[in-house]
Amino acid sequence: MQNMISIKDLHKSYQIGNNSLHVLKGINFEVKEGDFVSIMGSSGSGKSTLLNILGILDEADKGEYWLDGVLIKNLNEKVAAQYRNEFLGFIFQSFNLINYKSALDNVALPLYYQGIKRKERTEKAMHYLEKVGLADWATHTPNELSGGQKQRVAIARALASNPKVLLADEPTGALDSKTSYEVMELIQAINDEGKTILVVTHEHDIAQMTKRIVHLKDGLVTDDKIVEQVRAAAYV
Amino acid sequence: MFSLERWEEIFETLSRNKLRAFLTGLSVSSGIFILVILLGVSRGMQNGIEKEFQQDAVTEVEVWTGTTTVGYKGLNPGRDIQLKNEDFEYSSKKFKSQIDKKSGYYGLWSVVMNYKKENGSYEMAGVHPDFQNIENASMVDGRFVNANDIANYEKVIVIGNRVKLDLFKDKNPIGEYINLTGIPFKVIGYYTDPGGEREETRTYVPITTAQRVFNGGNNLRLMSFTIAPAATFEQAVLESDFFSKELEKNMKERHTVAPEDMSAIRVFNTLDEAKRIYDLLNYIDLFFWFVGICTIIAGVVGVGNIMIIVVKERTKEIGIRKAIGAKPASIIGMILQEAIFITFIAGFFGLFVGLLLLEVVGPQIQSDFFSNPEVDMGVAIKTIFILIIAGAFAGFFPAYRAAKIKPIIALRDE
Numbered sequence: 001m002q003n004m005i006s007i008k009d010l011h012k013s014y015q016i017g018n019n020s021l022h023v024l025k026g027i028n029f030e031v032k033e034g035d036f037v038s039i040m041g042s043s044g045s046g047k048s049t050l051l052n053i054l055g056i057l058d059e060a061d062k063g064e065y066w067l068d069g070v071l072i073k074n075l076n077e078k079v080a081a082q083y084r085n086e087f088l089g090f091i092f093q094s095f096n097l098i099n100y101k102s103a104l105d106n107v108a109l110p111l112y113y114q115g116i117k118r119k120e121r122t123e124k125a126m127h128y129l130e131k132v133g134l135a136d137w138a139t140h141t142p143n144e145l146s147g148g149q150k151q152r153v154a155i156a157r158a159l160a161s162n163p164k165v166l167l168a169d170e171p172t173g174a175l176d177s178k179t180s181y182e183v184m185e186l187i188q189a190i191n192d193e194g195k196t197i198l199v200v201t202h203e204h205d206i207a208q209m210t211k212r213i214v215h216l217k218d219g220l221v222t223d224d225k226i227v228e229q230v231r232a233a234a235y236v
Numbered sequence: 237m238f239s240l241e242r243w244e245e246i247f248e249t250l251s252r253n254k255l256r257a258f259l260t261g262l263s264v265s266s267g268i269f270i271l272v273i274l275l276g277v278s279r280g281m282q283n284g285i286e287k288e289f290q291q292d293a294v295t296e297v298e299v300w301t302g303t304t305t306v307g308y309k310g311l312n313p314g315r316d317i318q319l320k321n322e323d324f325e326y327s328s329k330k331f332k333s334q335i336d337k338k339s340g341y342y343g344l345w346s347v348v349m350n351y352k353k354e355n356g357s358y359e360m361a362g363v364h365p366d367f368q369n370i371e372n373a374s375m376v377d378g379r380f381v382n383a384n385d386i387a388n389y390e391k392v393i394v395i396g397n398r399v400k401l402d403l404f405k406d407k408n409p410i411g412e413y414i415n416l417t418g419i420p421f422k423v424i425g426y427y428t429d430p431g432g433e434r435e436e437t438r439t440y441v442p443i444t445t446a447q448r449v450f451n452g453g454n455n456l457r458l459m460s461f462t463i464a465p466a467a468t469f470e471q472a473v474l475e476s477d478f479f480s481k482e483l484e485k486n487m488k489e490r491h492t493v494a495p496e497d498m499s500a501i502r503v504f505n506t507l508d509e510a511k512r513i514y515d516l517l518n519y520i521d522l523f524f525w526f527v528g529i530c531t532i533i534a535g536v537v538g539v540g541n542i543m544i545i546v547v548k549e550r551t552k553e554i555g556i557r558k559a560i561g562a563k564p565a566s567i568i569g570m571i572l573q574e575a576i577f578i579t580f581i582a583g584f585f586g587l588f589v590g591l592l593l594l595e596v597v598g599p600q601i602q603s604d605f606f607s608n609p610e611v612d613m614g615v616a617i618k619t620i621f622i623l624i625i626a627g628a629f630a631g632f633f634p635a636y637r638a639a640k641i642k643p644i645i646a647l648r649d650e
Contacts, residue, residue, distance in 0.1 A: 052644050055559070057559060057642075057643050057644045057647075058644055077563070077564045077639075078563045078564060078565070081558060081561050081562060081563045081564070082561065082563065084558075084559060084560065084561050085560065085561020086561075090559050090560065092647065096552070096555075096556045096559070096647060097556075098553050098556060098557075100248055100249075100252060101248075109557070109560060110560045110561050112241060113557075113560065113561040113562050113563070113566065114561070118240070118241070157560065161560075161561070
């Protein structure tokens with residue numbers, strides 16, 4: 001199978017005052033299509049920076065990043081936005097929904113930026129809301145939803161543009177464990193359908209629900225192993 | 237720009253901050269309102285002036301002579317310049333197409349006139365028939381001097397209403413004879429003049445008679461012309477100005493007077509005064525535009541300020557939008573469109589209220605030099621154009637700022 005993500009010798013430093021902080025010190029790894037990877041590491045290990053680079057929200061200083069055979073380098077903002085929209089779906093710890101828009105409109109937003117017509121957009125968005133089990137909540141705004149529901153809307157939004165890769169940054173970080181497992185069950189189901197997913201987490205039980213765990217420490221990959229996936233359904 | 241969702245979003249954001257949107261709009265509204273009122277007032281003043289000068293309708297140009305003050309072509313200063321009949325004939329012919337009414341003048345300021353036992357001292361003016369129109373004298377009874385009188389040196393006289401009252405009381409003067417220094421003149425008519433009683437103490441005789449009887453030879457004291465009516469006031473000003481300059485130049489050439497000599501040949505143009513006021517009005521107009529635009533700028537800066545706050549408040553939202561694929565142009569468009577929208581709607585409201593006020597209050601104002609304040613279509617369109625530009629300006633910096641927002645910074649959890 002083809003590599004969905006391929007990273008070669010990735011370096012990234014931040015300038016803080018007069019000091020240069022070397023966050024990523026040469027990261028190499030590959031993710032195959034349909035893989036389900038969790039990236040673990042303590043805070044400061046560089047996992048968020050890595051995710052930002054993978055998400056084309058930030059750019060590496062050195063090294064190569066191939067996404068589905070496309071080299072991601074020196075993109076202008078317009079192209080970056082377009083790649084984010086077409087290739088990637090984001091799931092954030094704090095959901096990052098637009099508060100004054102209904103769940104349906106939130107899910108439809110990536111489609112709006114693809115220039116899809118309103119009717120088709122609404123149909124697609126509704127389809128993904130059904131998929132995450134929130135069709136009845138379509139007209140509600142995020143502050144009328146529970147944390148778990150918000151994250152489901154966010155997942156539906158991430159799926160809406162049918163991206164190649166889902167990037168989840170601590171998707172269960174703001175949820176209690178029961179809700180966390182429900183959300184993970186949903187994410188697992190999405191992976192079962194063949195979607196490539198990367199999850200950043202520092203919770204072991206969440207990491208165990210993926211198929212592969214990559215450990216980061218001080219900007220380097222220290223451990224990369226395939227694990228026996230624990231089905232979240234078992235906990236629910 | 238015209239996508240429905242964009243508008244929906246604008247209405248959504250505005251309705252979430254009604255008070256803020258209202259206050260922001262108010263500053264633009266009042267700016268446009270003030271501009272419209274100022275322009276209306278300026279136009280009212282213009283209309284008033286035009287009316288004031290158009291009432292006379294007489295765009296009169298007078299020429300008279302004096303003594304040269306500058307030596308010219310070997311001639312010494314101090315020469316007396318005298319207008320002659322030939323000057324009048326020459327001018328009449330040369331400027332035939334421009335001239336409407338024309339008359340020479342030869343007369344005496346004070347002539348003792350008596351009818352039976354009544355007598356008085358009045359101005360005797362020898363004129364051509366057109367002088368009636370130049371002076372706006374309207375006949376109460378009888379007729380004015382005509383071409384026939386001129387040709388035959390008739391001793392006939394037209395008297396003012398005051399003269400008639402002094403000499404004839406209630407009696408009809410037509411056909412009676414009055415003596416001018418012992419010479420009998422037949423009264424052929426009497427007139428009133430809108431200029432008032434002073435103008436009605438004048439008497440008119442044929443110019444040829446005046447020259448012959450009072451030793452005038454072929455001398456003229458002055459020449460009066462009115463120019464053919466022009467389509468607009470401005471054009472009239474231009475034409476009369478051109479005519480009086482040409483006339484002056486010609487007369488100076490005929491009498492060998494230096495072009496810069498101001499006292500030998502003088503030309504008075506009634507529209508000169510009007511022109512000066514008209515020029516002043518143009519400056520006032522310009523000043524009003526300046527003040528109005530400054531007020532709009534103040535309003536626009538307000539809008540820009542608010543939009544910066546809006547962008548700041550929506551930093552996270554803009555970050556989210558960018559993360560899920562919003563292109564910078566789309567973000568700029570969103571902010572810009574909102575700014576233009578607020579400015580435009582608020583400005584339009586100000587324009588409307590201003591026009592309404594001019595429409596309602598304008599006709600109530602009755603004053604000389606001020607009438608019918610209004611703003612014409614061209615100006616209204618100009619203001620709307622200004623509004624759109626202003627809105628774009630107001631939105632530009634906030635939009636630019638929004639476009640620069642980096643999603644990773646915007647999305648960072650606090």
